[in-house]
Amino acid sequence: MASRKSKGKSVILALVCIVLGFMLAFSYKLANKEQSSSEKLTDPQFARETELRKQLIRLKQDNRSLQKELEKKQSTVRTMEKDLSKEEQVFFNLAEDAEKYRMYLGKVKVAGKGIDVTLEDGAYDPKKENVNSYIVHDHHVFKVINELYVSGAQAIAINGQRINHNSYIICNGPVITVDGVPFPEPFKISAIGDPDVLASALSITGGIKDQLVNDNIIFTVEKKDQIQIGPIFGES
Template sequence: MKKIKVKGKHFILSLVCLILGFMIAFSYHLTKIENQNENFDRSGKQYEKTLVLRNQLIAQEETNRKLQKELHQKQDKVLKNEKDLAKEAQVFLNQADDTEKYRMFLGKVKVKGKGVKITLSDGAYDPKEVNINNYLVHEHHVFKVVNELYISGAAAVAINGQRLTSHSYIVCNGPVITVDGVQYPAPFIITAIGDPDVLAASINLTGGIKDQLVNDNLVFTLEKINEMVLNPILGS
């Protein structure tokens, strides 16, 4: 076998290649480490950024909860105020209704509605009857009818078109009666606004007002009216 002699220049070339390879390997390893460090730095910064955003989100959620709680409290307060206002409005409406009813009972406002018309006339002349008062309409006859109408729920009552109030007075003077100072001859027309069926049924009860008046020899008629108007008291 032939021996190969290593010359000096070959040795130097090999040494240079070895050194160059070592330098390339070292450079690659150093670059890899730097990249890892850079990635680590980037990961750390991203984590810090994520942590800051998370804390901001938590703080915002806490603020939202506080605002939502405050909103619910204000909504409850608004609801309570609305209920209080509704109660006050209802009280006002009730007072307004009561005031209107009082004005109506006092005869201060015009009233329109259904009702009844009752006519009381003197009885036919009877020559056998010595006392003429036994077939004339008197104030107590009118009182009976008026009281029965009010008891049955009449909202307003008038005699010959003149409204009655709680202070009205009726006085009999022979063949005429005086209502609050105004005289009226027979027949006496009593009008009342209310439920016609209820008012008529009350007047027509067996043994009631109608029978009593007929037994006193008076002429009695009752009509149901679909619509009537009672004017207020003059000067009210």
Template sequence: MKLKMKGKYVILSLVGLVLGYMIAFSYQLTRENEPDTISNSQWERDIELRNELIAQEENNRELQQELADKQEKLLEMEAELSEQEQGFFNLAEDSEKYRIFLGKVKVKGKGVTVTLADGQYDPKEENINNYLVHEHHVFNVINELYVSGATAVAINGQRLTHNSYIVCNGPVIEVDGNPHPAPFVITAIGDPEVLSAAINITGGVKDMLVNENIEFKLEENQQILLDPILGS
């Protein structure tokens, strides 16, 4: 009888132990599944940080927009400066062209040399003027050179200007009042191939000079140097 009572106590003890373990395990599992509770202070801190983040993002957007505006303004200023720089460059280039045209600066470059000399005199020819170089011969060469793109021209080393004049005075021609005897060496700066082609064109200046008994010679030069006009 006592053995039976002890067996019951043992069984009840085991049952109680199992139930206690199950209850403890269930409580622990429930706590793990429940969301963590947040205190009021922590919640307020989270709200504050979130608001600060939103404000910072808004400030960043404003700064980005300001940067974009300034970059756009910078591009406009660069374009304006570029236009001004191009304008100044064009003015400087035009000014240099005018100085060259007026003969105020030394100029050098490729070009051609045209030499005109009196023809061989024929005693049977009644008029000796038919063998002499006249101002219109020189004019024809100079005009053809200018039309063909010559930037500077000289006769026997004397630079021509926009208001130069050439006249015959007996056996010499005068260039701006300075006498020059034959032969007349006309130098011109420009593209040698273009200038030569213009002078040598069939029926052009060269043929006209040769037909009028003028000795004609043309050379292409890789380097021609013309001094500026001195004085007024």
């Protein structure tokens, strides 16, 4: 009886060992196979991933380099834009100055607010033997013109004849010649500028108006919203 039990245990133990050995052998073989398969699959992938990582690193480096270069270019462009802006302002200022010089030289037609100053001979007075005591002379006209320029007049004309920097006025009895063009009285002096400033400058107490009135000259001032003065005759 004891011999049968001992024999049965040996058989079972042998079976267990056989199964365990088979499982160990199978697991080892499977592990080797998987390892071999894994090595065959991952080696090229690893190499590919490594190459891609290197390419990505190079691209990032190139990108940083390009960004730095772009920043330099943008800085250069901003500097050029500032320089061009300054040059543009300089050219604009030069154009403005050129236009002002053309205006002062009488090369272009001008228009704007201003005043009309009219000078007329005084009424005949038989008590005064000298007729020059009540007629308008060139020095009267010069006084008005000089005061207007000092007060900011941008352009001046006498009876429509534009005055410039080298204009001349000659008195020939009752006639005044402006740059060779004769004009009888009344003499209308038109000036473009601030009407209030120009009129006030002439009408100040003891000023030009009072001086001419004391010389028996009829002096009138009229403010205008629009005065147009053409270029000097014979010039563009």
